[in-house]
Amino acid sequence: MKTTTLHQHPVAIALCQALFPAGKRLPAADVDAMLGLLDEQLDGHPALRRSLLAGLTWLDHRHRFFHGRAFRQAGARQQSRFIEKLSHTPVSGKLLRLLCLPFKAIYLLDERTAEATDCRPPVQLPAQLERFRWQQQICAAGNCSDDQTLEADVVVIGSGAGGAAAAYELACRGLAVVILEEGHYYDRRDFTGKLSEVIPKLYRSSGATIATGNATIPVPVGCNVGGTTTINSGTCMRPPQAVLDQWQVDGRGVFDADNMAPWFEQVEAMLKVQRATAEAVGPIGDIIDRGAAANGFQQRHRLMRNAEGCDGQGLCQFGCPTDAKQSTNVSYIPRALERGAFLYCGFRADQLHRQGTTINGVTAVGINHEGKPIRLSIRARHVVVAMGTLFTPSFLKQQGIRNPHLGRHLTLHPAGVVNALFPDQKLGNSRSIPQGFGVADLAGEGLMFEGGTVPLAGHGLLGNVYGRNWVEQVENYPHTAYFGFMIRDTSEGRVHRGPARGIPLIRYHMNRQDFRLFLRGIETLANWYFDAGASEVQIPGPQRIETLTSKQALARFMKQRHKPSDFLITAYHPLGTARLAATPGQGVCDPLHRVFGYAGLSVMDGSCVPSSLGANPQVTIMTLASRAASQLADRLLTDGEEQTPTQQGECA
Structure with missing residues (x-):
């Protein structure tokens, strides 16, 4: 079947001419080149192409309904007036906005547009990067031929702020650690600054995660080695001591300044905070x-x-092109691998292994280079779930974990x-x-x-x-x-x-x-x-x-x-959906981050944070995870096995 192209589509041509006239500094759009580029980007995405073509047909017929002739047949002034009037209607205005979005994006991402608006020149990518020994301990699903079975002391699911900090702390204590990450591993050569390339790579659902209620709130999160730390702005703040004091009053753990200061300092040193x-x-x-x-x-x-050493390229949310930002793909993950941990990326955790209420491993699924499913089964003494506030509760529920607070208390x-x-x-x-x-x-x-x-x-x-x-x-x-x-x-x-x-x-x-x-x-x-x-x-x-x-x-x-x-x-800081608590009647995890009612299972990510902070949370998440992982290491190295946390959790 012949594919309908946009650069010869009369409605697409007419729409672009109406959308992008010449301004004071910006010339009128090169419509043929712009639509040709959009055609290239839609290759391999037939559903998106069909949706866009349907939208163009809708616009053409909508104009015909009101004015007796198709949009493509109208003059430039009438087309502009029609678009302006349509934009103020409740339903059609939203459809128009969706229709125009890809055309606007192509125009904005053009280097000539960027130059005319005083934007920084394109990122200069390194021709090659130095190879490090720790990179040999990264295994991508795409490079696997067969199913694999592993054994470890601890498997950590997630490589963001919580998972990476926990993995580093556990590996430093000599434990055998495997890190599972659903996203892929990228380095500076992938951080091109071109949003059309990096957003699908680094953001879950290309950044389209939203919260709905009395407002529609985008909540973008990462899906890559480094998680959301790869795409955040790099701000590092300790939580207010008053918030920590309240957690302690509520029996969620020991959070006094003397106890917490060394852990905050350790995290800030790792991140080179300044x-x-x-x-x-x-x-x-x-x-x-x-x-x-x-x-x-x-x-x-x-x-x-x-x-x-930041040089201010303004691309913090799209992968730092110089590695100045110490997101966990640059800081914690390499350090954990240097200390013996292994990273398996492109693998999605699928099923926890359990015997009664004891968790003793996990199976993950990836896609290999032939496009076939590949399974990775890991037997472990302990599983740390660090999939993030929005995904940890869903995963735990799918595994049969029951707690009335799981998935609630989202801030x-x-x-x-x-x-x-x-x-x-x-x-x-x-x-x-x-x-x-x-x-x-x-x-x-x-x-x-x-x-x-x-x-x-x-x-x-x-x-x-x-x-x-x-x-x-x-x-x-x-x-x-x-x-x-x-x-x-x-x-x-x-x-x-x-x-x-x-x-x-x-x-x-x-x-x-x-x-x-x-x-x-x-x-x-x-x-x-x-x-x-x-x-x-x-x-x-x-x-x-x-x-x-x-x-x-x-x-x-x-x-x-x-x-x-x-x-x-x-919103950029989802927290609290598997919060720490003194009892299962108040939350999901005890003060040592162990899931109530289950041995061998902990949560160490933003979902554990008991309440809203009023401060950018990555330092808090890393600090809590580091401390909890250290305590977990003590138990594994001393006792050799985990006890099931019951109604009253130990205090940290």
């Missing part, structure tokens, strides 16, 4: 510093990060963003780190301000605008300031099994208390921008961007009735 440089932070730091100071805020600072640190236009200043958004400055005066009340600059593609895909207005928005990228905040939420959500493995159903309803705090973040940040000299402030929402040109306009906006779904809300 304060971001002013050069890496860029002009946004000066803008926020100036605006916050004008409003009386004192705790203004460059953030602590795990990126020694997210909902985050908001406010943008501002500084037309006379180039902000170097692609030449600085996305999150390097913070303001902490309201952290005690649950509101932490942190940078949140997005790449050009994110900027251009934000908002429901088209044609000349959209081209103008893209051209303003060098002059658009991005900054954000997160809240220490009291709301709780729940993770359910989704329609397919790897696609969880996440339900989260932001309560009134949290939403009031969210609105306070919006108003506070907008005022900072105005006092720093912004010509306009932009408050993004899912359907439109609210543009304000004065504090008076801001005050009027804040007096309106709002709901969470009016704002662009994101």
Whole structure:
């Protein structure tokens, strides 16, 4: 069957001409080249191609229904007016946005567009990398010919913040450790900075993980060796001591400062944590510093990060192209392998081995180079599940683990963003780190301000605008300031099994208390921008961007009735779905991270964190996992076998 191409499709041609007219600096799109490139990217994805072609047919007929002739037959001005009118309709506006998304993405990812908007030149990839002995201990499913059976002391499922730290600690104690990772191992040569390449590699479901409730909240997570640490912004913060104190009061373990300090210090040393440089932070730091100071805020600072020698390429969320960021694929995993651990990547944990309530191994499944399933069976004295907050509970439920708290108590640190236009200043958004400055005066009340600059593609895909207005928005990228905040939420959500493995159903309803705090973040940040000299402030929402040109306009906006779904809300820190507790009536794991009621099974990832932190959690997760793994090693080396944790867990 002949494949319908886009570069000769009359509706696709007409749509691109309407979407991408010439601007002040950007030329009109080279439609033939753009559609040819989109055709190439759709090769091998017939379902996506069919969906796109169906959308073009819908647009053509929709125009015919209202105007008596097809969209492709209309003049340029009528096409533009039709798109603008359609964008404001509740249902068709959403369909139009989905239809235009791939075309906009191709335009934004073009090197000529990047050059015209003052973006950094393409990443210079190394021709070759030094090979290390520890890399011999990485086995990819694609390189396996036959099923394999292994024995180990401990198998760790997951290589993110919790799993990697646990594996390192266990290997350091001389235990035989196998790390299982569903994603693949990538190095600097794969971190090209090209979003169309790296997002499908590094992000689960290409970043399309979302929570639904009274707002739709994207919750992007990683699926690669390194997990979400490979795609986070590198911010390193200890949790507030008040939060740790409350955990101790609740009987979830010993978390006093004297007990925790050595563990935090160990993690921070491994990650080479240090304060971001002013050069890496860029002009946004000066803008926020100036605006916050004008409003009386004192705790203004460059953030602590795990990126020694960072050169500010602004690609932290897409794999660091220089390995400066000490994500676990650069820090903990190589160190664990140096100490004898083995890493099997491309293998998805499928079935726990159990005898009654004792867990003694796991079977994982991968796909080999011939496209055939390959099974890896590992017999182990202990299994550590570190699949992450959104996937650990689903996996445990599938294995028959029963606890009323499993999958509940989800917190997210909902985050908001406010943008501002500084037309006379180039902000170097692609030449600085996305999150390097913070303001902490309201952290005690649950509101932490942190940078949140997005790449050009994110900027251009934000908002429901088209044609000349959209081209103008893209051209303003060098002059658009991005900054954000997160809240220490009291709301709780729940993770359910989704329609397919790897696609969880996440339900989260932001309560009134949290939403009031969210609105306070919006108003506070907008005022900072105005006092720093912004010509306009932009408050993004899912359907439109609210543009304000004065504090008076801001005050009027804040007096309106709002709901969470009016704002662009994101979340990057899911926690709590298998939380630590004193008893199984309060949580899933005891203070030693052992799953209540089962011997040989622990959880060491973000799902164990008992409550919202109000601080970026990777250091906390690594610290808790390191300490728990050390205690596990003590038991395995001393007792030789695990006892089943019962109603009352031991205190750490």
